[in-house]
Amino acid sequence: MTTPTNLPGFFSRLSIAFGAFFKSLGDAEFAARVRDDGVDPVAMPTPAPTAAPTPVPTAAPTAAPLRAPSAESALQLLSLLQREARLIDFTQENLSAYSDADIGAAARVVHEGCARVLREHFTIEPVRAEAEGARVTLEEGFDAASVRLTGNVVGQAPFKGTLSHRGWRASKVQLPQLAEKHDARVLAPAEVEL
Secondary structure (H helix, E strand, C coil): CCCCCCCCCHHHHHHHHHHHHHHHHHCHHHHHHHHHHCCCCCCCCCCCCCCCCCCCCCCCCCCCCCCCCCHHHHHHHHHHHHHHHCHHHHHHCCHHHCCHHHHHHHHHHHHHHHHHHHHHHEEEEECCCCCCCCEEEECCCCCCCCCCCCCCCCCCCCEEEECCCCCEEEEEECCCCCCCCCCCCCCCCCCCCC
């Protein structure tokens, strides 16, 4: 038996793992393929597009007014992730000089710190109570912001399908209060040892 010579190296695997992780969070179909197939979803060929049935016309949704994101809150969260998990240090570091074991140890610290920030400052719960893989029916008027339809979406509700990802919702956010003159753009102060 011969060993394949085209196996990805550690950094390729790390890149694939991060890519698969974030793609799984944003793409329920992709996550279902990872869960169900047990194969490398990144290397899987994308199926050829098939002609979709003609959808039943529905009233065009009215665009909701946009609101500006809170840059200060986003910067505060990034600062917490740096303080507890050294996330910015990890992502800004050139990893090519480090061994796989060193990178793995650093990734563990980042993972544990990020999890600690989430636990301490957020209450996160699933959007849907059913187990993944359960059959669900979405009645007319379901919250389209909380449930994304994937696959062959035609017609009108009720929709019947399989729950491929329960979704996540922050039910509580407790970011620390900031001093009046706090500059949130400073994510981590420079350190000078005397």
